[in-house]
Amino acid sequence: MVELVKINAPAEAGGPELPRNVEAEAALLGALMIDNRIAEDVQLKLKPEHFFEPLHGRIYEAIMKLVERDMVANPVTLKPMLDQDPALKELGGAGYLAQLTGNGAALLGARDFAAQIYDLALLRQLVNVGRELVENALDTSEDVNPREQIEQAEVALYKVSEGEGEVGSVKSFLHASTMAVQVAERALNSGGHVSGITTGLASLNEKIGGLHNSDLMILAGRPGMGKTSLATNIAYNAASRWLRDNADGIPPEKNMGAKTAFFSLEMSADQLATRVLAEQSGISGEALRMGKISRADFQNLSRAARELQELPLFIDDTPGLTIAALRTRARRLKRRHDIGFVVVDYLQLLQGTGKSGDNRVQEISEISRGLKTLAKELNVPVLALSQLSRAVEQREDKRPQLSDLRESGSIEQDADMVWFVFREDYYVAAKEPGNKESPEHLEWAQEMERIYGLAELIVAKQRHGSTGRIRMKFDAKITRFSDLADGGYMGDYE
Numbered sequence: 001m002v003e004l005v006k007i008n009a010p011a012e013a014g015g016p017e018l019p020r021n022v023e024a025e026a027a028l029l030g031a032l033m034i035d036n037r038i039a040e041d042v043q044l045k046l047k048p049e050h051f052f053e054p055l056h057g058r059i060y061e062a063i064m065k066l067v068e069r070d071m072v073a074n075p076v077t078l079k080p081m082l083d084q085d086p087a088l089k090e091l092g093g094a095g096y097l098a099q100l101t102g103n104g105a106a107l108l109g110a111r112d113f114a115a116q117i118y119d120l121a122l123l124r125q126l127v128n129v130g131r132e133l134v135e136n137a138l139d140t141s142e143d144v145n146p147r148e149q150i151e152q153a154e155v156a157l158y159k160v161s162e163g164e165g166e167v168g169s170v171k172s173f174l175h176a177s178t179m180a181v182q183v184a185e186r187a188l189n190s191g192g193h194v195s196g197i198t199t200g201l202a203s204l205n206e207k208i209g210g211l212h213n214s215d216l217m218i219l220a221g222r223p224g225m226g227k228t229s230l231a232t233n234i235a236y237n238a239a240s241r242w243l244r245d246n247a248d249g250i251p252p253e254k255n256m257g258a259k260t261a262f263f264s265l266e267m268s269a270d271q272l273a274t275r276v277l278a279e280q281s282g283i284s285g286e287a288l289r290m291g292k293i294s295r296a297d298f299q300n301l302s303r304a305a306r307e308l309q310e311l312p313l314f315i316d317d318t319p320g321l322t323i324a325a326l327r328t329r330a331r332r333l334k335r336r337h338d339i340g341f342v343v344v345d346y347l348q349l350l351q352g353t354g355k356s357g358d359n360r361v362q363e364i365s366e367i368s369r370g371l372k373t374l375a376k377e378l379n380v381p382v383l384a385l386s387q388l389s390r391a392v393e394q395r396e397d398k399r400p401q402l403s404d405l406r407e408s409g410s411i412e413q414d415a416d417m418v419w420f421v422f423r424e425d426y427y428v429a430a431k432e433p434g435n436k437e438s439p440e441h442l443e444w445a446q447e448m449e450r451i452y453g454l455a456e457l458i459v460a461k462q463r464h465g466s467t468g469r470i471r472m473k474f475d476a477k478i479t480r481f482s483d484l485a486d487g488g489y490m491g492d493y494e
Contacts, residue, residue, distance in 0.1 A: 019123040020052035024113040029056060030100035031110035032063050033074050039067045042114040050121035055087040059097070075101060122160055129156045148353060154328055155377070197258045197341055197381060200237020202483050203470045207459055208417065210256070211238070211341060211381035215416040215463075216372040218347070220386040220405060222393070225421045226455065227385050228267065228345055229479040232275050234383065235260045235343045239313040242340070258340030258380070259312035261333045263326055265349035269315040275479050276313075280304040284477045314339065322351045323370035327377075334378050342378070344371065346385035347411070365410035372414045386411060388420075398427050402460050418461040423474060425451045455481060 032038050043064055051057035062081045066073040075097035082088050088096060133153050196210030211217070211234075221227040241257025264272055278285040281304040283297050293301065314333055321329075326344070333339045344350070352363035368384075375382040388404045400420040405411045412418060428448055433441040455474040459467050473482045 018052070018127060019120045021116060021120060022053050022056070024116050025051050025053055025056040026100055028110055028113040028117065029059050029063070030102065031113070032060070033078070033097070033101050035110075036063075036067055036073050038110045039064060039073075041111055043067070046114050046118055050118050052120070052124070055085065055091075058082065058085060059088075059100075125160045126157075129153070129160060132156070148324075154331065197238050198241050198256045199234045200241065201234070201470075201472065201481065203472065204457060207468060207470055208462060208465065211258075211383070212416075212464070213340075213379045213381060214376045215381045216368075216375045216414060217381065217383045217417040217419065218386050218405070218411055218415040219383060219419045219421065220388050220400060221421040222388050222398075222400070224426050225423055226474055226476075226479065226481070227421050229275065229474075230421055230457070230481050231343050231345055231383060231385055232262075232272060232479070233279065233481050235262050235313060235341070236276050236279065236311075238341050239311050242312055243310060259337055260314070260341045260343065261330060261339045262313060262315045262343045262345070263321065263329070264315060264317045264345050265319060265321060266345055267317070269317040272315055272317075276308065277301060277304055278478045279480045280308065282478060285479060312337070312339075320349075320351060322353065323367045324353060326350060327370060327374050330374055330378060334380070339378075340380050342374065342380055342382045344382065344384040346387065347371070348387050368411045368414040398422065398424070399456070399458060400460075412461065415461060416463045417459065420458040420460055422456045422458060423454070424456075425454065454484075 028042075032042075046060075048057035048061040048064075051060060059078070059082065062078050063073040065081075066077055071077060075094055078097055079094040082097070083093070092099070133149075133156075136149050136152075196212040196215075198210055199205055199208075219227050219231055238258045239260045242255055242259055243257065245255040245257055262272065274285050274288055277283075278288055281297070281300040283293055283301060287293050287297070288301070314337060316329055318325075318329075330339070330342055347367060348364070350367045352366045371382050371384050386405060388400050392398055392400055392404050399422050402412050402418060405418070425448060428444070428451060431444065433444055435441060453473055453475065455472045457470045457472060459470065461467065471484050473484050474480070475482070
């Protein structure tokens with residue numbers, strides 16, 4: 001058990017002391033000043049906020065600033081930076097810094113000290129979460145929502161489990177710009193197109209640069225357009241790419257795929273699995289369900305099933321999920337399986353917390369904000385499917401517009417990207433003339449031949465780039481979208 005060292009800042013009167021080891025903090029600082037190379041091992045995880053004694057945190061921060069400038073960090077070079085620190089003056093000024101370096105044996109256990117300081121910081125954060133949880137639970141006023149308290153407690157616990165707590169939400173510009181350069185480097189290494197997770201569609205990757213962490217993407221379309229098929233294709237492509245890159249020994253930060261969580265509120269898990277199997281085996285989903293397959297088809301199906309055994313695609317088909325329950329399940333998948341991509345099919349089937357009463361627009365607003373918060377909280381891309389209003393059907397040009405998003409403008413506001421999937425052949429097929437011998441039917445058949453199997457993905461909003469249309473091929477038999485051989489980009493979208 002870690003010894004609790006008493007220091008200047010006492011625990012609350014009558015209460016237990018917070019977990020800390022100030023001697024380990026002092027020993028680590030001494031080791032860092034003796035050998036600055038130790039900083040390379042501890043600076044990625046250990047932050048100034050993790051030190052219990054504030055003075056030790058400031059000394060650590062000063063050491064790291066000098067190390068980052070390629071300067072020697074020792075009591076002499078640190079003196080000008082900390083000379084005016086009141087807490088240091090009380091302990092003897094620069095003499096205290098020299099005193100910290102007096103124990104050379106600390107060099108042997110420096111990394112262990114750093115790990116212990118970090119772990120104790122997490123325990124203190126856990127204590128704070130517990131105190132707030134107890135205080136909030138004791139509040140019995142009428143406006144208290146127990147479910148909301150549970151949701152907030154789980155968010156706080158998740159942050160502690162990820163090592164974030166209340167620190168880490170504020171980033172210096174140096175840290176933020178370093179992350180931005182890493183994203184650009186990833187795009188460069190991928191051949192100049194993909195800085196995020198691959199969609200498996202080259203034309204879409206080229207347009208959006210892949211799926212980016214913390215982004216909320218809305219994929220919308222009228223029934224029959226194939227939005228679930230496209231989402232399933234992208235989810236499979238991301239998961240299979242992760243499997244392939246991982247098998248090839250590619251490090252996680254350069255892996256172009258992601259373990260994927262698919263929340264299917266409309267279809268069951270086995271229905272989604274049937275779609276993936278149909279796509280990979282080349283057998284129609286209808287034939288699979290009805291058993292109309294040959295021995296050769298069954299062998300292809302068995303081969304595809306074996307290849308997909310290790311696929312990191314997790315399907316949750318729980319119906320009627322609330323946005324709070326979905327976020328809870330997503331956090332659990334992140335913690336257990338380190339998922340890197342979330343798909344929700346579809347947004348309107350989620351439920352709010354119930355505070356909005358009968359106002360469906362407010363409820364949808366709450367859900368869209370919750371999905372965006374989830375993307376930022378887990379630092380993963382979230383793809384949510386959405387319905388469109390019937391206004392599309394009243395226009396001559398059936399291509400969707402942002403104003404067609406059903407029930408709430410907040411969907412458009414919260415989304416980083418909005419995509420519409422559109423298949424012209426779906427509408428033209430419904431206009432087939434009854435007389436197959438008429439000139440009108442011949443004209444219709446020629447039109448169908450020209451557009452059959454073609455689809456458009458309309459990027460109607462993109463925070464990070466331009467909008468536009470992408471042409472794709474859609475094989476309705478196996479519900480698969482793929483790139484057109486002649487390239488799919490159709491220019492800017494007006």
